[in-house]
Amino acid sequence: MTEARYSPLLTDLYELTMLAGYFEKGMHLTPAVFDLFFRKNPFHGGYAVFAGLQTALDYLTELRFSEADLDYLDSLNIFSRPFLDYLRNFSFQGRVIAPPEGTVVFGGEPLVTVEGRLAEVQLVETALLNLINFQTLIATKAARICVAAHPGQVIEFGLRRAHGPDGGLHEARAAYIGGARGTSNTWAGQVFDIPVKGTHAHSWVMAFPDELSSFRAYADCFPEHCILLIDTYDTLKSGIPNAITVARELRAKGYELLGVRLDSGDLAYLSKNSRQMLDEAGFPQVKIVASSDLDENIIESIRNEGGCVDIYGVGTKLATGSGPGGCALGGVYKLVRCDGKPKLKVTSDLAKATLPDRKRLLRVVDADGQFKMDIICRQQDKVIPGDRVYNPANPDESKTIPPGATLQEIRQPVMDEGQMLLEKESLDLMADRCAEQLQLLPKGTLRLANPHIYKVAISSNLLTLRNSLIKQYLDKLD
Numbered sequence: 001m002t003e004a005r006y007s008p009l010l011t012d013l014y015e016l017t018m019l020a021g022y023f024e025k026g027m028h029l030t031p032a033v034f035d036l037f038f039r040k041n042p043f044h045g046g047y048a049v050f051a052g053l054q055t056a057l058d059y060l061t062e063l064r065f066s067e068a069d070l071d072y073l074d075s076l077n078i079f080s081r082p083f084l085d086y087l088r089n090f091s092f093q094g095r096v097i098a099p100p101e102g103t104v105v106f107g108g109e110p111l112v113t114v115e116g117r118l119a120e121v122q123l124v125e126t127a128l129l130n131l132i133n134f135q136t137l138i139a140t141k142a143a144r145i146c147v148a149a150h151p152g153q154v155i156e157f158g159l160r161r162a163h164g165p166d167g168g169l170h171e172a173r174a175a176y177i178g179g180a181r182g183t184s185n186t187w188a189g190q191v192f193d194i195p196v197k198g199t200h201a202h203s204w205v206m207a208f209p210d211e212l213s214s215f216r217a218y219a220d221c222f223p224e225h226c227i228l229l230i231d232t233y234d235t236l237k238s239g240i241p242n243a244i245t246v247a248r249e250l251r252a253k254g255y256e257l258l259g260v261r262l263d264s265g266d267l268a269y270l271s272k273n274s275r276q277m278l279d280e281a282g283f284p285q286v287k288i289v290a291s292s293d294l295d296e297n298i299i300e301s302i303r304n305e306g307g308c309v310d311i312y313g314v315g316t317k318l319a320t321g322s323g324p325g326g327c328a329l330g331g332v333y334k335l336v337r338c339d340g341k342p343k344l345k346v347t348s349d350l351a352k353a354t355l356p357d358r359k360r361l362l363r364v365v366d367a368d369g370q371f372k373m374d375i376i377c378r379q380q381d382k383v384i385p386g387d388r389v390y391n392p393a394n395p396d397e398s399k400t401i402p403p404g405a406t407l408q409e410i411r412q413p414v415m416d417e418g419q420m421l422l423e424k425e426s427l428d429l430m431a432d433r434c435a436e437q438l439q440l441l442p443k444g445t446l447r448l449a450n451p452h453i454y455k456v457a458i459s460s461n462l463l464t465l466r467n468s469l470i471k472q473y474l475d476k477l478d
């Protein structure tokens with residue numbers, strides 16, 4: 001597996017100017033800790049699927065400034081020679097704590113914590129957000145689509161509408177983690193070892209004098225991998241009868257037609273009728289693939305109408321992460337500790353206040369393995385069943401951790417002194433983790449509209465620390 005390489009200039013200019021400023025003021029070696037998190041689950045949904053970590057770790061491992069990078073920075077006439085010399089020897093030597101990819105996570109939870117010298121942990125803000133926001137958004141979208149399609153499969157068809165080549169590459173990666181079983185993107189197949197799949201376009205059919213000869217030609221070229229697009233002229237009057245003719249001809253030669261694809265019209269009605277016609281002709285094994293601007297809601301609607309689709313090809317809306325709430329994940333990266341002191345961004349809206357200091361993220365799991373709630377606590381806290389925990393946005397609301405529950409650490413150190421601590425995981429392992437965890441969520445969390453809100457609480461020690469820091473800041477203002 002060869003991962004894409006990134007420039008150290010994949011950053012906002014202000015990271016570099018702050019870094020230069022910290023260097024000039026002698027603060028660049030000050031110890032600091034940042035948390036990466038998002039506030040609200042994407043798509044107004046009940047959960048998110050964490051993705052993009054390995055891409056981020058590869059970026060951190062390879063972060064070096066070349067002479068060409070330094071020449072470019074020099075040409076901006078902003079940076080001093082001593083600072084550019086400092087960058088020449090720069091590498092990321094920090095520590096990273098994160099959940100494994102494919103973990104189901106929720107708004108407000110610290111996902112990636114980056115600890116190190118102020119210089120290095122500040123510099124990487126933009127790139128980490130860029131890499132993790134996008135893949136987490138797409139993995140979440142894929143999970144929503146796959147949950148709606150289950151037991152039908154989902155194949156990712158989005159490259160042509162993705163946001164650029166890199167967007168197309170990494171959305172395919174994230175979609176696979178979220179549950180897509182393949183991609184049409186051949187480059188993603190090569191880079192990430194994702195199964196590549198596909199059918200053919202309308203142009204194939206139109207390039208021949210008629211539909212039947214186009215199907216015959218395709219079956220002749222690919223007798224073992226033949227899926228025919230049947231909606232170019234008339235799905236039920238021409239596409240399906242011609243596909244059945246070719247299926248018979250293939251069978252006579254010892255092959256079976258793999259499938260047909262519908263790409264327009266009422267996909268519930270057409271898939272039901274196609275299924276019936278194929279079954280009556282003796283081809284119950286032929287799979288029905290559907291595409292055409294699909295997303296989780298349309299798939300749910302097709303299924304509610306009794307549609308007979310086996311495989312959903314989903315492009316634009318998956319690749320671009322489109323849906324309610326906007327097509328971007330609003331992850332942020334906030335300073336939570338600096339020079340040995342916990343830090344907090346004060347705001348009148350408690351839901352927006354950051355959670356200070358180093359923290360742990362725990363999952364409360366019942367005797368059946370079901371997830372009950374998550375808890376954010378201070379690093380040194382001893383949280384046990386029976387403790388009271390608090391709603392961070394409204395601390396008047398509290399809950400008791402059920403006695404008998406188990407507390408599991410969601411995150412682990414994945415990098416120390418700039419070195420990866422764990423073996424790279426396969427995408428299959430991440431996808432299995434995601435599928436397994438989605439099953440363990442409370443009923444209703446997976447609902448597309450108005451989902452059950454999974455509880456994320458904070459420990460009493462963390463609440464006390466946050467309250468005392470808010471008080472300190474307000475006292476200073478007075």
Ligand SMILES: Nc1ncnc2c1ncn2[C@@H]1O[C@H](COP(=O)(O)OP(=O)(O)OP(=O)(O)O)[C@@H](O)[C@H]1O
Pocket residue numbers: 263264265266267268269291292293294298301302305
């Ligand atoms: N049974 C269904 N329930 C809900 N939505 C459906 C169903 N079948 C199809 N759709 C959706 O309806 C829309 C159909 O759009 P539209 O009629 O513009 O295109 P089309 O059928 O592909 O035709 P054309 O290719 O001629 O533009 C698509 O977004 C498709 O996903």
Ligand SMILES: O=P(O)(O)OC[C@H]1O[C@H](OP(=O)(O)OP(=O)(O)O)[C@H](O)[C@@H]1O
Pocket residue numbers: 157158160161200201202203263291292293294313314315316317
């Ligand atoms: O609808 P999406 O979810 O984005 O899925 C991808 C779409 O891309 C193709 O259409 P396009 O019109 O680009 O090419 P075609 O001529 O092969 O249909 C395909 O037929 C799907 O409809």
Ligand SMILES: O=C(O)c1cccnc1
Pocket residue numbers: 157158184197198199200201261291313315
């Ligand atoms: O293989 C397909 O059917 C395919 C690939 C990309 C986009 N739409 C369809």
